[in-house]
Amino acid sequence: MQVELTHFLVVSTLLFSMGVFAIVTRKNAILVLMGIELMLNAANINFVAFSKFGGFGLSGQVIALFVIILAAAEAAIALAIVLNIYKTFSNVNVDEINNLKE
């Protein structure tokens, strides 16, 4: 079977949907962050697949590199913030951290 653009797009869309699902349903902040990473990687698959099958040159793959770097920076900051949350609340469940409600 020939692997076509459609296959890549199906995988990336599935990954994106799983990411959104994880963000909406998970309570643990770490798992929410994993959902966000899934979304970014879904976009990465899109970029690389489009640049390969659409004949757009290498630009898509360069963009994917940018996104990987930014995802790493975001993960670093996110984990630092989650660690800070753990120190103050001694848990990282998103639904239990809601002091700021009227």
Added chain:
Amino acid sequence: MNYENLYSSLSLIQPEITISVFLLLIVVADLIFDKNKALIPFLALAGLIIASVQVILQVTNTGYAFPFSDVYLSRKGMVTVDAFGAFFKLIIIISSFILVYFSYVSDEIKKSEKNLGEYYALIFGMILGMFFLSSASDLILIYVALELLSLSSYVLAGFSKLRTRNSEASLKYLIYGATSSGLMLFGISIFYGLSGTTNLYEINTFLASHQINHLTLSFASILIFAGIGYKISSVPFHFWTPDVYEGAPISITAYLSVASKAAGFALLVRFIKSAFVTSDDSLGYWEILSVFDWHSLLILVSILTMTLGNLTALWQNNIKRMLAYSSIAHAGYMLLGVAVLSNQGLVAVLIYFFFYLFMNLGAFFIVMLIANKTGSEEIDDYNGLGYTSPFLGVALTLFMVALIGLPPTAGFIGKLYLFIALVDAQMITVAIIALLNTVIALYYYIRVLKHMFLTKSTVETQTVSVIRPNIIFIIFMLAPVLIFGVYFGPVVDFAKRCVQILGL
């Protein structure tokens, strides 16, 4: 590699270079002067002064930086330096100046003085992100700049770790922000797949000349709007706003409500104008491509945004939270100006934003002075404050009156130009809804004044004494609000001059 091209590009991004250099200088100074941090605010001020001169020069010195002349057909580059971007950069610079003084006075920042170096370095990171955001004409640069702005502001929202609400604010900001930037990136990837480029001008040419699937494009546009809508805190991406505004240090709250919103608006307007508009007609209305109906989306979103912002603000007891909802409502008004999709509407947005800068920051400054003294941000604790500290009471009254949009303040002029633009574009129904919203807004702003002047306090109200520099600063913030309320010609002329966006 064409070096001449590179030099001319670099000369176009001088303000950004200055900000980057001073970011590094602040980090180095923080390491060298380990004990004495008093120098750092002045270093930040020096950087801002140089950058502001360079930004003012950009009003006339325009062009495209970093063109890809070899791969792409056009020579339009990644960064578009024009008067429109310069206007928003000016707003960002002015609010940064004010922020430096804010932080100098704020107790919350003073208590974490040993981290002052990180504080200013992160603020300069934010400024750099916002500068690029207001002049980027390439989707990838937009994404990178947006992340630079967001990552710095996540940390700043939780900067002072004195209270648990700071860390909570930064977690909520992080989760909503990362999600919407993930959505935006997926939208960008679809745009890239459709058109084979990330340059907005290339996308414009492509959309105008090719048949494409409207459903896919609408999906991608809405995803990108998610990222922008999060920055300007429009419904339905506003959930973070009240929590973050209440939890973050007041100086950062004030900055987020003006500067990062300005960058979001600059991005929204440039994205629509560069990628979807083919030409201006004789009256200044934009001929928009029929591939996606921005007009309906923006009207729907702006009506929802201002109605929800105003209605929820009615029953807030924390004044920071109330100002957060009021800033959501103001974003709704300004979105209406964008929804007109004409140069006249854009002029109205620019004028509104310029006035909003002074009145909103002024209100936050007084809230901060009171919180410094009483430690409270509850509206109930403002009882009788108008008599014990009359200067603050009167100043806050004037800022609130400006935020409502009553004459003779500048807020009235901002709203007036907005409504004129709406009526000229035959959007009467929308104008009436916006007007009704203004009436709702009257209630919750006046409620603060009622507490200050008419309600007797059960406990003895503390006197908030104001030292002389703060009085001068408040007068400096009040002057534009009052003077531009009667003498607004120069601002209007300047905004009309800055409405030209390069690239058509």
